[in-house]
Amino acid sequence: xxxxxxxxxxxxxxxxxxxxxxxxxxxxxxxxxxxxxxxxxxxxxxxxxxxxxxxxxxxxxxxxxxxxxxxxxxxxxxxxxxxxxxxxxxxxxxxxxxxxxxxxxxxxxxxxxxxxxxxxxxxxxxxxxxxxxxxxxxxxxxxxxxxxxxxxxxxxxxxxxxxxxxxxxxxxxxxxxxxxxx
Amino acid sequence: xxxxxxxxxxxxxxxxxxxxxxxxxxxxxxxxxxxxxxxxxxxxxxxxxxxxxxxxxxxxxxxxxxxxxxxxxxxxxxxxxxxxxxxxxxxxxxx
Numbered sequence: 001x002x003x004x005x006x007x008x009x010x011x012x013x014x015x016x017x018x019x020x021x022x023x024x025x026x027x028x029x030x031x032x033x034x035x036x037x038x039x040x041x042x043x044x045x046x047x048x049x050x051x052x053x054x055x056x057x058x059x060x061x062x063x064x065x066x067x068x069x070x071x072x073x074x075x076x077x078x079x080x081x082x083x084x085x086x087x088x089x090x091x092x093x094x095x096x097x098x099x100x101x102x103x104x105x106x107x108x109x110x111x112x113x114x115x116x117x118x119x120x121x122x123x124x125x126x127x128x129x130x131x132x133x134x135x136x137x138x139x140x141x142x143x144x145x146x147x148x149x150x151x152x153x154x155x156x157x158x159x160x161x162x163x164x165x166x167x168x169x170x171x172x173x174x175x176x177x178x179x180x181x182x
Numbered sequence: 183x184x185x186x187x188x189x190x191x192x193x194x195x196x197x198x199x200x201x202x203x204x205x206x207x208x209x210x211x212x213x214x215x216x217x218x219x220x221x222x223x224x225x226x227x228x229x230x231x232x233x234x235x236x237x238x239x240x241x242x243x244x245x246x247x248x249x250x251x252x253x254x255x256x257x258x259x260x261x262x263x264x265x266x267x268x269x270x271x272x273x274x275x276x277x
Contacts, residue, residue: 078232
């Protein structure tokens with residue numbers, strides 16, 4: 001077993017990729033949050049909920065950034081950053097609430113509900129994607145070409161009389177489907 | 183927790199504080215105590231999770247990317263517990 005002090009995680013950080021993907025997915029939650037908050041708490045509720053959503057996204061990005069930066073140093077430093085980063089981020093969230101708690105627009109009930117619900121919703125959404133990606137790497141959304149569109153590469157390289165299971169993988173690494181001819 | 187608040191309120195009521203002040207002080211101390219308790223469990227969980235993840239990376243450095251992805255999601259899920267404690271704290275303290 002290698003020494004954790006000497007292990008470095010080189011290359012693009014997977015945690016940062018996950019966090020950026022979570023931030024991208026959070027855009028889809030904005031209309032839902034706005035509609036529900038406006039229906040129950042009005043404009044103040046919308047502002048409070050958007051503030052909570054921003055805190056959730058920044059929290060994810062900060063956690064991933066700390067893991068990415070410290071992972072390049074060593075795995076042990078990354079572990080320390082994960083633990084102390086937890087305390088640091090809780091403190092920052094507390095500070096963010098403390099700064100706005102006396103302002104006119106803050107509604108703490110929609111703020112709290114949005115903080116918890118969007119955090120969990122984004123995580124479950126991402127977890128489904130990550131688990132599916134790990135189990136079936138060929139089924140990534142960007143790796144599924146339309147089998148009914150003609151492509152010059154597959155029609156040139158794969159004979160039409162081959163069975164789907166025997167066909168060569170296409171440029172995306174998929175097997176089994178080739179473009180129909182004619 | 184409510185027993186703690188009740189005890190604190192009783193003790194404070196015996197002093198020079200008014201009932202409203204005593205109730206406020208007891209509520210604040212209970213909220214802070216609840217937040218502190220709520221952060222202990224996730225702290226232990228994240229420590230265990232990260233320790234095991236580092237061990238897995240040390241055993242199989244070639245799968246460090248997958249381990250880190252799973253670790254990040256695990257940290258975020260565990261942190262949700264602390265966030266729930268935090269939200270309960272701000273609702274008790276500020277609302």
